[in-house]
Amino acid sequence: KNVDWNRFVDTLSGVEVIRDRPQVEKLSKDYYYFSPILQTQLADKTADLVVRPKSEAEVLAVAKACVAERIPLTVRGAGTGNYGQCIPLAGGVILDLSRLNAVKWVKPGMACVEAGAKLAAIDKVTQPQGWEIRMYPSTYRTATIGGFIGGGSGGIGSIMYGQLRDRGNLNAVRVVTLEDEPRVLELRGDDVQQVNHAYGTNGIITELEIPLGPVYPWAEVIVTFDNFMTAARFGQALGDTDGLIKKLISVHAAPIPSYFAGLKAYLPEGCHAALLMVAEPSMELFQELVKEFGGTVTYHKPAEETGKKTLLAEFTWNHTTLHARNVDPSLTYLQTLFPYDPELKLVQHMHEHFGDEVMMHLEFFRVGGAVIPAALQLVRFSTPERLQAIIDYHEANGALIANPHTYLLEDGGMKTINPVQVDFKAQVDPYGLLNPGKMRGWLERMAG
Ligand code: FAD
Incomplete structure (x- = not known):
């Protein structure tokens, strides 16, 4: 579609516009490259320009101008998504909201x-x-x-x-x-x-x-173990102990801890490690749980010192993948929801079945009142077919994969189309201009 971009910019009088090509390209991207599949699909996708409103009134003005010309509009926060969520598939305008920040x-x-x-x-x-x-x-x-x-x-x-x-x-x-x-x-x-x-x-x-x-005073703690399943069961037990207040239970099988260069001093070679945030007043009884599982506390940063220097949390969740890829850029990852099972049998099975090809990284969280592990396993990528076979094996055995190798909303999440969200789109975005190509439910509805 031919758009007179100079005229478009004129209609936005006062709103900050970025047209500098390298900057527009940069602001068209996120962390999609953690996935070798998305890398090939999205590398060449770029917006025509970026607008950076400072008020809701300016957002309304941009929306009106885009609708008038039927220009695709893709919203961007900080562009740290992992699935190309904010990468515009059909060009158009990036609406960067980082200045709307009160x-x-x-x-x-x-x-x-x-x-x-x-x-x-x-x-x-x-x-x-x-x-x-x-x-x-x-x-x-x-x-x-x-x-x-x-x-x-x-x-x-x-x-x-x-x-x-x-x-x-x-x-x-x-x-x-x-x-x-x-x-x-x-x-x-x-x-x-x-x-x-x-x-x-x-x-x-x-x-x-x-x-x-x-707010609790959060201590940062690392506990190491000789055996991965003991570390995993310790994570589950900490999650299940309601009286111990915690904010983070992140468990890593060897050799993942070896990718954390900044924590080297606290991670003996070959160890399996739990990276934790525990409320300071829970620390005394937390030590009893550590003793029960035979773990070793190698690091304890008291709450009054956290916030200074490296945050432990910046080695967990998908930062684990980031640190691992800094060492070996051929690594990629999976996102898995394991079913509720305090014995973690399926976790153990996957850990033993795939060995070093799919390195186990668990993040415990609460789902419907129960504590379960989500996994962000590190995968030694070989081919797309092999990656798919790994995904299929998990799903066949009852572990749900939230696939991080697709930019489609539904396929990356619960797999099902949410009719409420599609209906809402029909109401508020009748021309299908918002982040086009990402919602499968809408694409299917348009295709009839
Ligand atoms: P963006 O990437 O800019 O946008 C994300 C999506 O939201 C896009 O589709 C965009 O169009 C849309 N969007 C943005 N702003 C708006 C708006 N105002 N209105 C409507 N739609 C909007 N995610 C987690 O959930 N948990 C994690 O622990 C986690 N860890 C990560 C670690 C690393 C190293 C990386 C690279 C990513 C991680 N992520 C994680 C993914 C991502 O960082 C987060 O989801 C983050 O909150 C996205 O925020 P953002 O501002 O960067 O959003």
Whole structure:
């Protein structure tokens, strides 16, 4: 489609526009390259230009201009997604919301923030008042709250509060539509699920009300083990011990700890390791659990020293993959949900079945009241066919794979089309301009 971009920019008087080619290319990308499959599919996808609004009124102006010319619009927070969520498949405009970043108010247990606010920046405002965001990805320092809701799932804190998709973890949103006359809608209650984790395909979130949790003094702890399954069962037991307050239970089979150069001093060669965040007042009785499992505490950074230097969390969740790929760029990863089983039999089976080809990395979190391990296994990639065979084997044995090697919303998640989100798109984005090509439910509906 031929667009007169100079004229388009003129209609946006006052809104910051980026047209410098290298910058536009950079702002068209995320961390899709963790996947060798997405690398080949997305490397050449670039927007025509980037706009960076500072207010909801400016977002409305951009929306109106895009609808008028039928220009695709893809929302971007910080671009730390892993599945090419914010990479524009059909060119057009990138709407970079990083300047829409105010914390509007904080009340006990709740904050109202603009979508481009960085997660760490929100905590900086709320923590002195005794409250903090309930969960964050390991990209805490860079990711935005809008991007986390749009494209993330959970992370540090999910052992207490579950995932972003769980009722109670997102209170309300303001959403700009892409109708002929764009509107601002306020969604509250279960209506927030219409846009929660929709890759920005059915509305531009400009503002969110997010529930907060009480601040604890969080200690960072590493416990090492001689045996992987003992480490895994220790993780499960810590998760199941409700009286011990914790925010992170991340368990790594050898040789994964050897990829953590910054933690070398605390990770003896060949060890299996649990990287943890435990509330300082729980530390004394936590030591009893460590003793019970025969673990060794090799690192304990007290709460008053955390926040200084390296954050332990930045070795967990998908930062594990990042550190491993820094050492060996041929590595990729999987995302697996294991069924609830305190004995971890399927984890053990997969660990033994694949051996060094699929290195076990578990993140414990809470699902429907039960603690289960999610895995972000490191995979020694050989061919796409072999990767698919590994995925198929997991699914045939009852472990659900949230496939990180697809940019399609549904295929990367629960596999099922969410008709509520597709209906909402039909209502607010009738021309299908928002992040086109990412929502399978919409593509199928359009194909009839
Ligand atoms: P972006 O990547 O910019 O956007 C993500 C998606 O949301 C895109 O589809 C975009 O179009 C959409 N979007 C962005 N803003 C809006 C908006 N205002 N309205 C509507 N749609 C919007 N994720 C986890 O869940 N947990 C983790 O622990 C985790 N660890 C990671 C570790 C590493 C090293 C990396 C590279 C990624 C990790 N991720 C993780 C993925 C990602 O960092 C997070 O999901 C992050 O919260 C995304 O935020 P962002 O601002 O970078 O979003």
